[in-house]
Amino acid sequence: MSLIDSVSLPRNFRLPRVDGLVQWIVPLAIIAIWQVASVTGFVPVRVLPAPSDVALAGWKLLLSGELIRNIWVSFWRASIGFLIGGSIGFAFGLANGLSQLSAKLTDTTLQMVRNVPHLALIPLVILWFGIDESAKLFLVALGVFFPIYLNTLHGIRTVDPHLIEMGRIYGMSDGELFRRVIFPGALPSIFVGIRFALGIMWLTLIVAETIAASSGLGYMAMQAREFMLIDVVVLSILIYALLGKLADSASRVLERLTLSWHPAFQKR
């Protein structure tokens, strides 16, 4: 009995409470080491300012409203671009997954376009749109399109044909078959596409904003470089990291909510 007790104690004691915090141990440790290294002069301030200086710069920008405005502009561009590119990718994925004709008609073309790195289009995009909003939205949408297209297509093509046959036997109409069998079956794969797309979304936006913009986080970083404000440059980079993490967490929450049937998302 005592043996069983001593074995089961650590079980009850286990992770859940700590779980949310564990992932932050490493980032926090890095910041602590960084602070110590800066304060002791091990890392020169002109190479890398101390985290406290970065925080101070952030506080000042926050007070002036500049930070919020730039984050908002970038966030807006990212979401609109993601929505546009994502919906078009999803629509093509559906069409080509469900219809042979549509796949034959468009898949080859899309695969060719996919093999052009979308960032290589920046010079052309600047010539087309100048440096206004549509240039950034176009690039983000293009970057986001492919992961969502490919994974939606793959998800639909790999739905268990036995389940589709079952749906037909039980008299499901085309719409019902899509809603009850095909779409839920493709959903895990679609989420993989969304998470890839989120990464590409930030990458594209930052590159675009660094090269051709008059507002946004990328612009803020480039502007700070002009004035040798290295703390603001570092701040921008950290904000990218946080926003990226935020987007990923949001998609995970969505995944958990919609895929609760999936063994991988059930409580163990």
Next chain:
Amino acid sequence: MQTALRTSLPETELASRANFAPATRVSRPLHVSGLPLSIRGLRKSFGDNEVLRGIDLHIPAGQFVAIVGKSGCGKSTLLRLIAGLEKIDAGSISFGDAAVQPEDIRVMFQEPRLLPWARVLSNVEVGLGRDRSSSDAHARAEKALTEVGLTDKRDQWPSVLSGGQKQRVALARALVSRPRVLAFDEPLGALDALTRISMQRLLERVWRDQGFTAILVTHDVAEAVALADRVLVIDEGRIAHDVMVNTARPRERGSVELAGLEGSILSHLLSADDRT
């Protein structure tokens, strides 16, 4: 004296006695709701491969028929044609004079084919076909779950069920529309030995309670003689043997009578094997 003797006899002995007087058998379906099935000159090819080469068969309403044969003999194709899952090349399949609704014919496969993203109860509701959205859908699905003994699992995801439980949910889904013909394509093939036996009992029980016409494709001859009224041996696309199993129900597994029958059917199958 006579009654005293009867009650003291084990059930199986009673059953085998009853076998000599078929009129007194009590284990037939309580009422027959099934459809009769007539197949004439049925042929089916896939490409150059002629799978069924002229099947003629009459199955009376409510009969439990097992179809056995080597793999690739065409037994599953026959079942899929009966269930309307494949197109007929030549010949005909008819279900008596009644107009047949899609809900009247149901199939159960070796894989449970449950929707992993739907709870057990909604999976059963799928079986209602066009009546899925009717107001009594829940109640009917729950009743079907009760018949297979899984009421307490109604709100579970299929992924947490065992193989046998999944197959029972699939059975409930097939039963919920009160089908008049139920076709089984090796439904117990993927289950372990003990689960198989309890599933066989369950199949026999629901067949007796509901009286549908049952067509069971299996590779297990022991299963065929334990469950069926009649065993068809299919070889090279034709019905090679048509064997009646007159043993009374409930049947005792491993009884001499069933074992003898199983042996003779197996020898049919093996002799077909020797020829090739």
